[in-house]
Amino acid sequence: SxxxxxxxxxxxxxxxxxxxxxxxxxxxxxxxxxxxxxxxxxxxxGDDDGLVLPPRIAPTQIVILPITPREDTRAKVLEACDALALQLRGKRFADAPIEVEVDRRDLGGGIKNWEWIKKGVPLRVEIGPRDLEKNSVTVSRRDQPVKDKESMRMDEFTARAPEILVSIQDLLYARAKEFRDANTHVINSKKDFYDFFTAKNPSKPEIHAGFALAHWNGSREVEEQIKNDLKVTIRVIPLDGSSEPGQCIFTGEPSVRRVVWAKSY
Incomplete structure (x- = not known):
């Protein structure tokens, strides 16, 4: 900053x-x-297949993919896709109408599907002639393996769409928090701090993905020394963390709270 x-x-x-x-x-x-x-x-x-966007920030939250292998069923499929999109736009998620797009491009279903996977759209919905016969849709969630699909009645999906988006949002948040917590370590001594951030192979240092919660006395000189020694800096002073009086692990002086240290790349 x-x-x-x-x-x-x-x-x-x-x-x-x-x-x-x-x-x-x-x-x-x-x-x-x-x-x-x-x-x-x-x-x-994100994963190896591209973006994975949380629904709250996704510009398109649901994409509808018409499957039109035959020209004689194309019009009916597109009509059903447009009707579903209209119903979904009448639903609300995160205090706003759901953002829906119908991909009417004349491309193969597989090509279109992978394009939207890479873009990270939370929900992909396929409608083809067989789906119309059963009054159903085929639904894929971007937070699940890309080959996972679920067939649902069209009216059921329409009713549950906001709930499914909430589920995706909550799951992505939980995954991220679990990853952060698993890689955050409370450190209480200077030696442990230096051991934590010292590369195991100095000639080919690994990318260090860990966070250290450690007491600091507020000294800029100490912060600069740590940066010079380890290329580690204070990433954030947690605003929601309660004060935890202790001793600075570098100087032994009083400290009012722990701060988060990490390497940046």
Whole structure:
């Protein structure tokens, strides 16, 4: 992050009323959140088949794929796809209408399916002549193996679509939290800290995916020393963590809470 002072606030006329009731130019910071957040989503949730987007941030939450092997059934299939899309758009997820797209492109079903897999769309829905005969749809969730499919009655899927999107959102969050927690370690000594972040093979250091929760006395000099020694920096001071008085593992001085240390790449 970068502290920008009042320079941009003065240039843009950004003011606020301070405690004395006077207008004052804002003090601004820059965190570079956009590209970092995109990268985090890709790396945290993606797999070998492409993106996996949480439904809350997916621009398309459900894609409907018409399966039209014969020209004589094409019109009926497309009509059913459009009707389903209209019903789904009338449903709400995360306080907004569900975002639905019908892929009407004249491409093979396999090609279209893999394109949407790579784009990470949460739900793929196939409708073909056989589905119409049974008044059903074939549903695939992006948070499950790509070959997993489930046949559902069309009316059942329409009713349950918001619930399924919630399920995907919750599962992706749970997976990410489990991964983070499994790779976060409480460290109580300088030796253990250095051992944790020291490469096992210095000539070919491995990518270190761990987080260390350790006490720190707030000294910039200590932080700079750790950065020089191990290329490790403080990644975040948890806002939701309760104060846990202790001793800085580097100096033995008092510390009011643990901070998160890690390597960045």
């Amino acid at each position: 970068h502290f920008l002072g009042q320079n941009f606030a003065k240039a843009s006329g950004i003011q606020f009323q301070n405690r004395e009731g006077k207008q004052e130019f804002g003090w601004t910071t820059s965190w570079g959140m956009t590209t970092r957040m995109v990268g985090t989503v890709v790396m945290m949730h």
